[in-house]
Amino acid sequence: MSVETPVERDVMEYDVLIVGAGPSGLAAACKLKQIAAEKGAEISVCVVEKGSEVGAHILSGAVFEPRALNELFPNWKELGAPLNAPVVRDELHLFYSPQKSFKFLNFMIPSPMHNEGNYVISLGNLCRWLAQQAESLGVEIYPGFAAQEVLIDEQNVVRGVQIGDLGVGHDGKPKDGVYAPGMELRAKYTLFSEGCRGHLGKRLIQQYQLESKDAPQHYGIGLKELWEIDPAKHEKGLVVHGAGWPLQAFGTEATGGSFLYHLENNQVVVGLIVDLSYSNPFLSPFDEFQRFKHHPVIAKYLEGGKRLSYGARALVKGGLDALPKLVFPGGALIGDDAGMLNYSKIKGSHTAMKSGMLAAEAVAERLLAGSEGGDVLNGYPEKFKASWLYDELYRSRNFGAVLHKFGALIGGTINWIEQNIFGGKAPWHFRDLKKDHETLKPAAQSQKIVYPKPDGKLSFDKLSSVFLSSTNHEEDQPVHLRLKDPSIPIGRNLPLYDEPAQRYCPAGVYEVVTAATGDKRFQINAQNCVHCKTCDIKDPSQNITWVAPEGNGGPNYPNM
Amino acid sequence: MKALVSVKRVVDYNVRVQVKSDGSGVITEGVKHSMNPFDEIAMEEAVRLKEKGKLTEIVAITIGGAKNEETLRSALAFGADRAIHIKEEGDVQPLTAARAFAAALKKEGAQVFFAGKQAIDDDANQTGQMVAALLDIAQATFASKVELDGGKAVVTREVDAGLETLEVDLPAVITTDLRLNEPRYLKLPDIMKAKKKPIETVTFADLGVEKGAALTISKTSAPPKRSKGIMVKTVDELVSALKSKGLV
Ligand SMILES: Cc1cc2nc3c(=O)[nH]c(=O)nc-3n(C[C@H](O)[C@H](O)[C@H](O)COP(=O)(O)OP(=O)(O)OC[C@H]3O[C@@H](n4cnc5c(N)ncnc54)[C@H](O)[C@@H]3O)c2cc1C
Ligand code: SF4
Numbered sequence: 001m002s003v004e005t006p007v008e009r010d011v012m013e014y015d016v017l018i019v020g021a022g023p024s025g026l027a028a029a030c031k032l033k034q035i036a037a038e039k040g041a042e043i044s045v046c047v048v049e050k051g052s053e054v055g056a057h058i059l060s061g062a063v064f065e066p067r068a069l070n071e072l073f074p075n076w077k078e079l080g081a082p083l084n085a086p087v088v089r090d091e092l093h094l095f096y097s098p099q100k101s102f103k104f105l106n107f108m109i110p111s112p113m114h115n116e117g118n119y120v121i122s123l124g125n126l127c128r129w130l131a132q133q134a135e136s137l138g139v140e141i142y143p144g145f146a147a148q149e150v151l152i153d154e155q156n157v158v159r160g161v162q163i164g165d166l167g168v169g170h171d172g173k174p175k176d177g178v179y180a181p182g183m184e185l186r187a188k189y190t191l192f193s194e195g196c197r198g199h200l201g202k203r204l205i206q207q208y209q210l211e212s213k214d215a216p217q218h219y220g221i222g223l224k225e226l227w228e229i230d231p232a233k234h235e236k237g238l239v240v241h242g243a244g245w246p247l248q249a250f251g252t253e254a255t256g257g258s259f260l261y262h263l264e265n266n267q268v269v270v271g272l273i274v275d276l277s278y279s280n281p282f283l284s285p286f287d288e289f290q291r292f293k294h295h296p297v298i299a300k301y302l303e304g305g306k307r308l309s310y311g312a313r314a315l316v317k318g319g320l321d322a323l324p325k326l327v328f329p330g331g332a333l334i335g336d337d338a339g340m341l342n343y344s345k346i347k348g349s350h351t352a353m354k355s356g357m358l359a360a361e362a363v364a365e366r367l368l369a370g371s372e373g374g375d376v377l378n379g380y381p382e383k384f385k386a387s388w389l390y391d392e393l394y395r396s397r398n399f400g401a402v403l404h405k406f407g408a409l410i411g412g413t414i415n416w417i418e419q420n421i422f423g424g425k426a427p428w429h430f431r432d433l434k435k436d437h438e439t440l441k442p443a444a445q446s447q448k449i450v451y452p453k454p455d456g457k458l459s460f461d462k463l464s465s466v467f468l469s470s471t472n473h474e475e476d477q478p479v480h481l482r483l484k485d486p487s488i489p490i491g492r493n494l495p496l497y498d499e500p501a502q503r504y505c506p507a508g509v510y511e512v513v514t515a516a517t518g519d520k521r522f523q524i525n526a527q528n529c530v531h532c533k534t535c536d537i538k539d540p541s542q543n544i545t546w547v548a549p550e551g552n553g554g555p556n557y558p559n560m
Numbered sequence: 561m562k563a564l565v566s567v568k569r570v571v572d573y574n575v576r577v578q579v580k581s582d583g584s585g586v587i588t589e590g591v592k593h594s595m596n597p598f599d600e601i602a603m604e605e606a607v608r609l610k611e612k613g614k615l616t617e618i619v620a621i622t623i624g625g626a627k628n629e630e631t632l633r634s635a636l637a638f639g640a641d642r643a644i645h646i647k648e649e650g651d652v653q654p655l656t657a658a659r660a661f662a663a664a665l666k667k668e669g670a671q672v673f674f675a676g677k678q679a680i681d682d683d684a685n686q687t688g689q690m691v692a693a694l695l696d697i698a699q700a701t702f703a704s705k706v707e708l709d710g711g712k713a714v715v716t717r718e719v720d721a722g723l724e725t726l727e728v729d730l731p732a733v734i735t736t737d738l739r740l741n742e743p744r745y746l747k748l749p750d751i752m753k754a755k756k757k758p759i760e761t762v763t764f765a766d767l768g769v770e771k772g773a774a775l776t777i778s779k780t781s782a783p784p785k786r787s788k789g790i791m792v793k794t795v796d797e798l799v800s801a802l803k804s805k806g807l808v
Contacts, residue, residue, distance in 0.1 A: 053592050124590070167745055308578055558575075559590035
């Protein structure tokens with residue numbers, strides 16, 4: 001996997017290298033430094049982040065469960081952590097038509113969906129704050145630098161990463177005067193915390209055959225907007241969840257869920273999560289999300305408000321069954337790079353943090369025992385098994401599979417019984433063995449979906465939406481969405497599935513362009529990419545590989 | 561020869577700036593900030609002049625809160641030798657900034673003051689000129705080419721009619737325009753080294769500067785939305801469309 005080095009690269013060595021400044025990576029960094037300080041030892045920790053700043057690529061809900069944060073920084077209130085909107089009320093709706101819905105009574109809501117004691121937050125802002133804590137503990141954080149390759153030595157041991165080159169032109173050749181070869185960052189242990197479908201995590205899972213034997217991984221795409229609304233309609237700390245329309249309430253071919261959370265400062269976030277196991281290639285998650293906002297339960301808050309930001313990100317939801325092996329020689333997967341999200345709660349930030357902290361403990365133990373690194377961190381999976389995190393994931397192991405198999409209503413009922421009667425330890429076990437890229441039906445057997453035109457008030461078109469993600473990429477650089485076989489989009493995907501990339505990409509990156517001669521061409525507008533990773537997951541031919549573009553590139557999310 | 565380069569922390573040029581709903585300004589909380597792009601050009605020029613042996617020391621200077629340290633670290637990664645952080649949490653108007661820079665310039669005994677021609681947040685385009693006026697020294701604004709020789713600077717500037725070349729005596733103020741150079745990528749090793757370079761912290765009081773508000777901002781509003789255009793196929797159509805709108 002490591003490339004031959006045609007150029008001289010600078011090298012830096014650390015005890016621990018962390019790839020990605022999300023909640024998992026930052027929690028691991030803080031924990032390492034805390035243990036070092038406690039033991040009076042030195043542990044050098046470096047974090048690299050592809051976003052132009054910490055938080056720039058973070059997109060989440062988020063209702064945040066503070067359990068892991070309480071453990072990491074018991075005094076987080078004094079330290080000014082941005083948890084400003086305690087949850088005051090939970091609502092759960094079943095939307096069964098564009099106009100109608102059913103509001104569940106409180107006792108009917110499965111216990112993992114209860115949010116007392118939780119906070120409505122911006123995960124981006126929490127990460128910014130965690131980064132400050134990490135830096136004051138002595139962690140070095142470098143935003144704007146993407147880890148592009150894993151460094152693996154002859155003994156098959158991970159030794160660190162290579163940062164992507166800067167200043168390479170579209171043709172792959174160094175640009176005069178600006179080319180800067182990426183550095184090699186080497187470490188005794190490397191923790192991969194790239195989040196859902198990390199591009200290096202994906203390769204490590206293949207290289208070290210870490211994939212779970214029980215079930216394949218499953219994913220969803222989450223689309224989200226940040227709004228400022230009429231103060232009269234704002235209720236800080238209100239949490240509204242929904243199932244059903246615009247996805248299916250009863251069917252199993254397009255499942256998912258929706259959310260609307262009230263933050264502080266008259267801001268609300270609204271979002272739709274579409275399970276990537278959907279089967280109609282004409283389905284467009286973006287357009288489903290746009291029309292969803294017209295449902296009266298949602299529209300009543302947004303009307304008269306102003307949209308501030310837009311973005312999308314895939315999330316990982318296979319749970320415990322799909323969890324890969326966590327360790328390999330010289331490193332580990334943490335957070336959603338492994339798949340720690342608890343889908344029955346749609347919460348992954350506290351689990352991400354906890355997994356990072358557990359891995360950090362295991363790394364610190366080895367380093368304090370004088371290890372030179374490169375070994376398999378068995379302490380991490382052991383600690384994981386013994387932790388509340390494992391217990392939590394165990395209790396919700398059926399959730400995703402049940403929804404895929406039975407749909408929102410019946411699946412939801414089974415889940416209610418499981419969670420409220422059996423406390424998550426029901427005597428049954430469901431698995432969903434079909435991979436998300438295998439579920440599409442041929443276009444010829446599918447019904448076209450006609451989406452309503454956006455009204456420019458509640459719903460918008462794709463391009464004006466991507467504009468609000470403040471996405472930017474250096475234009476003259478190699479396309480970071482690699483096609484294994486360039487003939488597939490037009491040759492296979494178009495006739496079979498009407499090339500679904502045109503619709504599943506939430507940023508309009510993929511277009512099928514018809515020339516005056518009638519010839520069709522697959523166009524990739526890579527500079528629009530919001531790094532959601534959906535194409536890498538859903539392409540029915542598994543022909544698209546997302547790799548990191550030049551550092552700094554991608555969205556510049558505010559408090560998303 | 562020493563140069564002082566001012567670097568301002570502004571909302572990043574990629575951010576879609578949003579006006580606050582009460583019109584009291586634009587939203588700056590939670591949005592990405594970075595070094596003013598014209599100041600990057602100023603930094604780049606100073607570094608190139610140092611690489612050519614025309615400068616011996618580069619000092620970066622900023623005014624702002626704790627987060628401005630990031631901006632100074634970027635300047636140090638570009639190649640500044642050291643940095644001065646004028647700590648000030650509130651809003652700073654151009655005249656106050658100019659007074660502070662003038663005081664620092666004097667104190668440092670620098671021969672050149674480099675600044676971006678304007679900052680992309682308030683687009684004031686005043687600070688460099690005011691520094692020159694306060695110190696009664698020469699100024700060459702909107703530079704698209706800079707040469708330093710002995711006690712003089714030869715500066716090509718972009719003016720409406722084309723290019724104008726000035727020769728100014730040093731010390732002088734030079735403000736930089738877009739086409740002066742293309743700033744380099746900051747390399748990770750340089751950013752790492754920058755963490756170890758010294759930053760001196762001072763206050764307005766240390767520099768003997770009084771903070772004043774010469775201007776008040778009464779209202780901020782978003783530019784009016786452009787209405788959709790119409791497509792015309794022929795010149796005749798265009799003429800009749802313009803006529804019907806009473807524009808010709
Ligand atoms: C729409 C949506 C709603 C959600 N709602 C909630 C919720 O309400 N509550 C909750 O708890 N969780 C929620 N989640 C889940 C939660 O956001 C994730 O579980 C969590 O962010 C995972 O953290 P992480 O650290 O593993 O990865 P991430 O948060 O994804 O962070 C990964 C970081 O690594 C960086 N990175 C990736 N690759 C590289 C590379 N090669 N080099 C350098 N940097 C790299 C990325 O830019 C990013 O900053 C939601 C997720 C989505 C998408
Ligand atoms: S190109 Fe792929 S990763 Fe980028 S926004 Fe589109 S689907 Fe997401």
